[in-house]
Amino acid sequence: MAAVALPATTATADTSAVNGRTAASPAPRAGALPVRLSPAEHAALLAQAHARRAATAKALGLGAQEELRPKSVLKDADGTVHTRYERTFAGLPVLGGDLVVHAAANGELKNVTKNNRAAITVASTAAVRTAESAKGFAVSRAKAEGGKDSTADSVRKVIWAASGKPVLAWETVVGGVQHDRTPSELHVITDAATGKKLFEYQAVENGVGNSQYSGQVTIGTVKSGGKFTLNDTTRGGHKTYDVAHTTDWNVAGTLLSDSNDIWGNGLPSDVQTPAVDVHYGAQVTWDYYKNVHGRNGIRNDGVAAKSRVHFDNNYTNAFWMDSCFCATYGDGANNLKPLTQMDVAAHELTHGLTANTAGLYYGGESGGLNEATSDIMSAAVEFWANNPADPGDYLVAEKSDVWGDGTPGRYMDEPSKDGYAADYWYAGLDDLDVHDSSGVGNHWFYLASEGSGAKTINGVNYDSPTYDGVPVTPIGRDAAAKIWYRALTVYMTSATDYAGARTATLQAATDLYGLGSATHINTAAAWAGVNVGTRISGALVAGLGDQNTLLNTAVSLQVKAVSTNPGALSYAATGLPAGLSINASTGLISGTASAVTTSPVTVTVTDSSGSTATTQFTWRVRSYVNVFENTTNVPIPDTTQLVYSTINVTGVPGNAPSDLQVRVDIKHEFRSELTIDLIAPDGTVYVLRPYNGSEQGPYVATTYTVNASSEVAAGTWKLRTGDFIYGDAGYIDSWKLTF
Template identity: 60%
Template sequence: MVVLGVQTGTSASAADRAEGAAALPLSASQRATALKDAQADASATAGRLGLADGEKLVARDVVKDADGTVHTRYERTFDGLPVLGGDLVVHTAKDGALKGSTKARKGAISVASTDAATSTAAAKKSAVAADKSIKGAAADSVRKIVWAADKSAAPVLAYETVVTGTQKDGTPSELHVVTDATSGKELYRYQAIENGTGVSEYSGTVAVGSTASASGGFDLTDGGRGGHKTYDLNGGTSGTGTLFHDADDTWGDGTVSNRQTAAVDAAYGAAETWDFYKEAFNRNGIAGDGKAAYSRVHYGNAYVNAFWNDSCFCMTYGDGISNQHPLTSLDVAGHEMSHGLTAATAGLKYSRESGGLNEATSDIFGTAVEFHAANSADVGDYLIGEKIDINGDGTPLRYMDKPSKDGGSADYWSRSVGRLDVHYSSGVANHFFYLLSEGSGAKTINGVSYNSPTYNGSSVTGIGRDKAQQIWYKALTTYMTSSTDYAAARTATLQAASDLYGASSAERAAVAAAWTGVNVN
């Protein structure tokens, strides 16, 4: 919805360190080869990590730094069953030496038996009944797994059931319900649908990628950015709808009455997000594989939301209140597509503190996309969804400098933060990012006034948004896992700052100060 160890300092400059720790660009074929090589070496890697008999590794992502360090992300299996909460990242030096690993769960993973005492039918029935607000709830799939995400309990044999249907606000459901395969007790649940030249409605006249059609005219297909396509659902809620087509390659007119206008905003947002990831992080597409997502506009009737669905690798936008405010603004587009980045890297589960970090990651990079675009019609700011009027009174959806201004988000961490909706628990990380970027206190940026407080009344000096986003990206892609909470996010960003700027750097000290400012110590 819109919404490790410390590196020892050296004599190298901060710029040299940042260059050495920055991710190298990988083409789709280079990434595929790196994953193939990692999988071929997976058995040896499992041995080096001291994994137990029955545990195996499945390579999922590879990041290579300029200094030769390789960060390989793996899922774990046990006796052939997927282990949820067993993911890990292995950090290897240029010479092949093991530098360390980051694990969602430490220690060996095993269960006494992989024979279930309860049936798949019972698991389906329990999962479908888990959320009575889902209309047309049905068990789409069920699989046997090992549940290891609860660090306070031993791993258990379980079922993961995916429940489809429609949520209360009209958003499709992809509810994942985990039940104990022995007792039938529900262990965990999370919702996988994550709700964050043409004339556009929000960004003025912009360039959009299009491709000449064999039958004449042009299709809204961006051949320069992985083949991103923009479709018109025309009020539908399933399928892809109709690919936008135009005779003269001039799209939209800036009004909501022209169906192409929302498509222009969606296509522009996708293009700017692709360009931001490439230019800021050398990332080749959202998943790093050179492939584009696709976008669907005009979903449902007066649907006041937008969402990312990783199973279709696609973005979907509603037309907002009275079908007059499509949720296709630039920061919303960047927000939603950044859910795809998180799914392809850390895989932060969309519940509790990890869910808040997932949402915050999308707010952080949605904001970064808006600043990167440097569009005078929609200038960069630390407000989320300020263009779409989702509240009906002209106010933004969220505020990063003081999240509680929205009436529900948390400014600071507390033991109860994990019990909040993920769009509100995200406030802690959003506030951290603002403090790290801009610092505390009153200031005006691009015409917007901010006044960011701290938990302990301390004064925080920002290091600039560019450095802050580099730190968050590196932490996300190399040190966070599916179950990372706020304490672990602090550790991950401190390590990322050390890698990029040095263990004794002002940047690392600023990361620590910003976390203290939001009561994560």
Template identity: 55%
Template sequence: MKRKLAVGAVLSASAVLASAIQVSAGIAQAAPSPVGQSAAAQHRGEILALADSQAPAAGRALGVSGQEKLVVKDAIVDADGTRHLRYERTFAGLPVLGGDLVVHQDAKGNVKSQDRAVQGSIAPASLTPKLSADQAAAKATGSVQATVGIARDKDEVALASVGSTGAPKLVVWAASGTPRLAYQTVVEGVRADGTPSSQRLVTDAATGEVLSTHEEIQTANAAGTGNGVFVGSVPLTTNYTGSTYELKDATRGGQYTVDLKNRKNGSGTLYTDADNAWGTGSISSGQSAAVDAQFGAAATWDYYKNSFGRLGIRGDGVGAYSRVHYGSGYVNAFWSDQCFCMTYGDGASNTHPLTELDVAGHEMTHGVTANTAGLNYSGESGGLNEATSDIFGTMVEFSANLAKDTPDYLIGELININGNGTPLRYMDKPSKDGGSADSWSSSVGSLDVHYSSGVANHFFYLLAEGSGAKTINGVSYNSPTSNGSTLTGIGRDKAAQIWYRALTVYMTSTTNYKGARTATLSAAADLYGNGSAEYNAVAAAWSGVNVN
């Protein structure tokens, strides 16, 4: 089945069953020892097997009905044996969107507590759809088609074309309100600026009402040696074939970088070099952007490994790959779970590549979030999703500590995507970008996620650095609080440890700002003690952005 739309060229679209459940596992620890990838993979398998074996007992303890089943997604075991088992749920064999939960057990398997994306029953009133799969596909495609040529705000670009093939799959939608039988369809296309689009829509199986839409292509708003456009002179781990060097790093999961040569499709051509000296630092050398991308992937890998013991985006020791020189004049960069890859455009006139380090860390963190809490990319959970990427993109930048890209709390400050030298976002006072929220209000959830993220970005800055005027690495900041309080920071490393544990242990797909406060307080109690200075700082920082 293929539907042609009057709006332009038709691209393929496929229906997926709730998207494949991806699993990862890790050990929560503040300063992990280096672990061999094979040993880590074996350990990961053992933890996931443990979580799978505990599913029946956890289900009984939680009162899971006979038609429900827990499917392991992730698992973390603390040093004292405490278990945090993350599950998706199915009902009558159908994936339940919003059915995810985390079960917290002691070392003996006794359930201590649990965090659910939704409370109450996940059973829909009926398991018989009133609409056919063809009707559901038409409804989903029509909904996307209605947005063609429309951009809702300056951070969003309109679709230039969409199309649909294949039949949607039945799911249970439980993420908001009464559980309903629904269809899930992925509609693919190309945005007006050349970015590929893959929108996952959930539609009511009785009425065709659009219940949720989620863009799966996440964008930024926007021992060889390398010389990159933004990273400067850096070391690179490469692969020697016996006759040439490849821009491929076997020590970091085999991650590599390819040249798309201004195309928008394909897996690209792997970069090779005769002397293992890559790039000139000049944009005119195509290898320079490739150096930025390869180093960015390595720096992100190293940050997650050294800080949290996480090997790769999925935690499975497999490296993602990077694609540079995407399209012509493409002013963006994006992460895709589908190709498990990062993609960078060359910017205006193909002279402003989007390969800055915090952009790389930001985009790849979307993959980490997808494989842990799975924060829905809309409303307050969408703001938390975006903020998580800003937080860890910034931490990657501080961790790398490059002379040419001085670490700061500014997002995308070097790529000049606004054309006036200003960054995309400011963490100390997010409203300086003209749209982001400094603090929570009841209207925050209706903002675009790049603006609602300001609340969490501001919280993180206050927790790490405190309030008021200060200069860090030559950059001036002046961070206010919504309640007029004066705050002292606990340091960015402790703040990041708290956020990561909250993300991987306590947050679920529907976590909102109130839930994020609870999750980070639980994480702070785990790491530093209930009532500790760090715990109290978390509470005070949230109050400083009006999350009480």
């Protein structure tokens, strides 16, 4: 650890009460709090999700051409596991197809949060418009927005499912620089049939602000070869580099070093001073997420991002890039106002957190939520740090003089005071720059934390209005931050909008503080204060999530409901599967599912005043299901030699079904050269793909349906394939059987 020469104050991280807090936060329900996972535990949960991905897809009722790819996982203290998946369709990435599966401690599926509930399917994966046309259009979009040196770095065929009906599309990534010299990774999504733009967003996410001083602080360093370096091995190996005013964002930079472990002099002219502020800001951010939310680094894998200082000259910005897993900071006007203060560092690193959890697209309302998340969590970090040199506030980049008049970059209590941001939601909000549409989320956080009206906190005067003029009672900053974090990491998805954020935070408030609790009710009131939804009154019912039941299996599902009015509640349901019923007095759904079905269910709760609340979900009753998969790669030599991959099926009684699903993924330059057969345990051969020399295209990513009802299910099944034309080789990537 190292001392640094800065103005004579001392900063410490402290979870105790902070001066100026106006609302005490209630204690959350212990079982809903996240468990701090070690890197090995996190990796093990991801490995389990990967191994079970086929069975999970089947349980969710996904189509035969859909596959799940686990992205991240969280675990609650009560054992509930939340696994976030991305999807593919016929081997193509599904943008907006992400979902979160919530499973009980015993592995039983509780419910699922989907970005898009529409069935993922398209009529054809053949594009009408060419990749070149998509690239040309995307480059023109970048130039229209003031981009320079704009070139199409990549283009790929995708399914666009972030909103509405899924469509085949091209995703083009345009490099170069943005109008303010920030690097560009502009993603442009175009309809593969019409060429129409569907969506665009920047993957390089940035904020504004500069650091004056964080006071005299202790930072993590390492001594090596007689020198000390800015390498914090106690926090995932976070390192801070000097890129020496380069404009090349691919430059790694030089790890900062010092001979005596006394860093900086408190002035921006010293090359070390901005590095100290960034290193300290990353340190405090790591500690906050670890100690408050149980998170072990941005990716929850114990590995820290890296920081880079002194980017460009007179660069008044900072940015996060997923591609380098790093945050980069400029030195501001005349290279004298570095954008390295604590809340800027926390802001940029939180962009990395968002990318590795909800993945909110950086455009439209989801982009505003992405920016708001960074502002919200950076404010939480700043208050938690309790640093007298930079006390917590609800101002963003208040020391940077972004506008040249001494005012903050953004205001959370009344965002429109900066002249650009929105205080309240309105139709058309998604047309604003993401830094301006973030105002709605920032305003919610202030109202939830501190309530409406005039007050002074840590010497700063605030006066927060509400959309309808009705006062908002605060839930407290700690509760608001915990709710937002859980909503982000457990319930939000890539295209979540403000209405979806309200739903996510209300569910998070229910998890942590209880349905109908004061915290839950006032969370909704804060949203009403920014014109997103209404205040809670009357009957309330908790969402049940989609249900999945095996045929002839007993069911016991309790509907949870409360009311703000006194008296008893009554329950009713429509669409329940055959054999199930709901108790009108208790809300218990019970019985034995007696028929295979997929049924939309609506549960209605009525209180003594006649107020009603409903929850809707899908109930699937399925017959016996088992999925077996072999993911071991098997090389396919460039000869007529046949190769085999085996799957040993156990625990499946009787014969195989008449609709046995055989999913085959083979990587090969020309699929026309391949034959593919399924061989049953008794040696019977089922031809999946005969030789077809005229067919064009690479790879095989296909699900075949086989009538195998004459075959005993248990035993060793084989996939056989061979390459019948010289010149190319490949391999079996994976295959699976779904009974």
